[in-house]
Amino acid sequence: MTSPLLLPLTMPKWGMSMTSGKVIEWIAAEGDHLQKGDEVVEIETEKSLNVLEANCEGLLVRRVAAEGDELPVGALLGVLAAPGSPTDPETIDTFVAEFNASFVPETVEGEDTVTGPRRLTVDGISIAHRYHPGSGPPGASPVVLLHGFGGDQEGWQFNIGDMAMDRPVRTLDLPGHGLSARVVGDGSIGYLTGVVSDWLDEVEPGPVHLVGHSLGAALAVELASRREFLSLTLIAGLGPGTAVDEEYVEGFITAERRRQLRPYLLRLFADPRLVTRDMVEAVLRAKRIESTPEALRRIATASILGVDTDPVERLHSLTTPVQVIWGGRDDIAPSSQVDGIPPSVRVELIAEAGHMVHVEAASKVNRLVRGMAAGHP
The missing domain is CATH 3.40.50.1820 (Alpha/Beta hydrolase fold, catalytic domain)
Structure with a gap:
């Protein structure tokens, strides 16, 4: 990545059978300074509606996913900037492009596997x-x-x-x-x-x-x-x-x-x-x-x-x-x-x-x- 101080906010994996989630509502706005544990975005899975919390302190500099988007586990939802990191649009654009280019959805055991859910x-x-x-x-x-x-x-x-x-x-x-x-x-x-x-x-x-x-x-x-x-x-x-x-x-x-x-x-x-x-x-x-x-x-x-x-x-x-x-x-x-x-x-x-x-x-x-x-x- 171009800047190690830009941090990805990704679709979480809540439960062994979860493969994707739907963005329901952004709670945090771009420009909000978040503390660890602050509520960021509401996500709906097959079985529940939960809130993703920030896992570290940072500035929410980009909301990448739109409300209503259905995304696989690990996909980019937004970008956090750690203290002292660059927040100019060009750097953030590059970060997003490089993340998406390298992202590969995880392989999940199917319903018909021996050990799978x-x-x-x-x-x-x-x-x-x-x-x-x-x-x-x-x-x-x-x-x-x-x-x-x-x-x-x-x-x-x-x-x-x-x-x-x-x-x-x-x-x-x-x-x-x-x-x-x-x-x-x-x-x-x-x-x-x-x-x-x-x-x-x-x-x-x-x-x-x-x-x-x-x-x-x-x-x-x-x-x-x-x-x-x-x-x-x-x-x-x-x-x-x-x-x-x-x-x-x-x-x-x-x-x-x-x-x-x-x-x-x-x-x-x-x-x-x-x-x-x-x-x-x-x-x-x-x-x-x-x-x-x-x-x-x-x-x-x-x-x-x-x-x-x-x-x-x-x-x-x-x-x-x-x-x-x-x-x-x-x-x-x-x-x-x-x-x-x-x-x-x-x-x-x-x-x-x-x-x-x-x-x-x-x-x-x-x-x-x-x-x-x-x-x-």
Whole structure:
């Protein structure tokens, strides 16, 4: 580029399946002095309407994209000038021309690839899911991972690689989460379990190992009462009726800005360094998808806060081999709930981890899940 002090403002990639975005409205005007985090332009994707923020301080010297333009990820939207950089029109014109001449849209895995993002309509609901074939022996039984409340399948990013060394791994975004439709019925454990069970019928009707985190653990226990599994791993949850901090649930649902959301995300981890700016912004983007707060509230009311069930009693009725993994510093669902569970259930308490134990102690959790699956082929 002609000037290293001119900085490109490009179409972001919000989510693994995003390939393009549409410029809806410029919020910042040419000549505006922007600070890092200032709102610049509103962009519409296939699934959401979000605001792109400045990632550094600078002067917005050129709005290249027009409102209404549909552009691929990485395309030039505008030009920022760092302090002390030239802002004459000729220099900016050259910068834009050279950027566009060298720009090549990224190659994105298609819907029909083995590992790429897929969609499946289940009970009239669009479910986003992924298949990771793994490098284990042919015929190895798969592991299915169910994420927690307010999360999505990307939350397993530190676990999939290890688990896939032995066997295939399947993940999905639960109804009302991630890239799946914001259709959650009455929000109950029964409804959500029904959708997941029907999804399994379509993608993996044979025997599988089931792993659930938090809300996913509740669904896993309910699923195990309806169909057979090779093994069950419950992370930070015992099933429907697990005690959860109500103030956290309410705060997470209602938080609309970074400063409001960050304190609640900090409570998920024993190590606060894991709550990065990118993490906060990613969660906010997901929460800003239309109808997300309503879907989360319905699920919270019916499946988390409104469940009067003894989860330990449910575990006694299961015939599936079960192990429970919990963080000793869990501030959302106290680990003391493991007291009194059946002696047949293996309990692993990881003292240094919080509610997101599968992230903070990924290697330990992966080893436990792989061991459980290997012991029950």
